[in-house]
Amino acid sequence: MSWLDPGRYSFPVVVSLLLHVLVAGLFIVQWPTEHRVPEPVPQHVVASVVQSENQAVKERREKALREQRKKEQAAERKKKLAEKKRQEKEKAQKLAAQKKREQEKALKEKALAEKKASEKAARDKAEKDRQAKERAQQETQLLEQLAKEQAEAEARAQAEAEAWAEKVAEITSGSVSDIRSRIESVWRYPPAVRPEQETEVSITLVPTGQVINVKIIRSSGNAALDRSVEQAIFKASPLPVPKDPRVFEKSFRNLTMKFRPENATW
Template identity: 50%
Template sequence: MSWKSPNSYHLPVVAAVLIHAFAAFLLVAEWRRSEPHMPEPVPQHLIANVVQTENQAVKQREKEQQKKRDDKAKREKLAREKAAKEKAAKAAQEKAAKEKAAKEKANKEKADKAAKDKANKEKLAKEATLKEKAAKEKSAKEQAQREKAAQAAAEQALLEQMALEEASAEMARQEAAAKKAADIERSKQIAADSQTQIRLKIESVWQYPPAVQPDQEVVMKLVLVPTGQVIQAQVVKGSGNAALDRSVEQAIYKASPLPVPQDIRVFEQNFRTFTMKFRPENASW
């Protein structure tokens, strides 16, 4: 509510003082006029003029007093209206202040409730997050344990598989070795049999010259093809008797093709290129 400064009341106060002073003057003048006195005799026309002048003065005073009363009533009315307006303004301000306070209180309660709800939500969210994290950690730990167990089982199975494979491989190696040994032995037997047959065939057509000694020996190098055909027959070590050496060479070519083994591996290992010793009178060896 706004209040006017003291200077705004100076004019009404001065006006009131002047009005009261003028009223006092009128009362004194009227009192003095009402005192009994003996008027001096005046002419009749002068009396009429005085009466008329006095009536005009009275009317003028009454008119001025009425005007003052009207002005006073008007000022009082304005003052009442102003007071009413100020009272209404004060009431409106108080009402606005109350409404503002109520609104601020409602807003504060609303904000407090929102803050409390937010805090509860955050708390619940945090608890949910912690629970979820704990569940994930538990799940991860269980998964790690399962993976570790599975890895251990896989490693054990791998070790067992490796052991089984090693045992199988060892058995296979042993079988291969046994087979190889058997093959070698068989190859040796086939080679020995073939050499015996080759020697018998060559000796069956060998006609060595006379005057040879049983201990004379000719070492021949033979080069064959898988069909037994003799490609080359060469004296590696002679007997000292050229005729005997030539007779062995001729017998080899004459006996061609020689009885070589059908197994190509045995042939390649033993009969592609090989040497044989020949002596006359083989029966005496």
């Protein structure tokens, strides 16, 4: 019968024995049989190794520093870029705020200018209306004054005309009466005439009263009587005409008179 026969030993015991055998074998293999003294390393080799290690450490350190500087520089650039963006954003915001203020100021100034212009236009319109009203009032007053003066002038003219007409009529009447008396004082009419016979003549005079022409306008029907009237007029010349040239020109430049024999004297 084998020693591994499961009938003789239980299976767990067998496994435990195998594990102990395995561990014991491992110790036997790894256990040093003798104490080995390390061989001395030459100094130049040690220096080379140390130097190589220092150089490698230095290179790693420098590389780490370069990496660190790169990171720091990248971080600084990023920080500067962020700061620049922040400044640009702040500048843009300031510019936008300034532009907004300028726009608001411009709008306020425009509104103020429009208000002032509107107020000025209103004042100008009110002033023009006032001036127009004053001019209208002045024109009305002037027209009323002119109408009053014209009415007064017309009244004065009419009064003067009436006075002048009365004076002219008076002068004319007196002068005509004097002229008639002068002519009749020298008039010698022929015999065999009738008192109702009448001769109408037009006498042309100059301001001195000199007779320059006598014209029969309406005959009496008696040629001798008509001729006697003409002769008496020329004989009485110069006639007593008014001294006022206006009266003379109005009524005596061409004087019309009527003569009847009943008014003559022998």
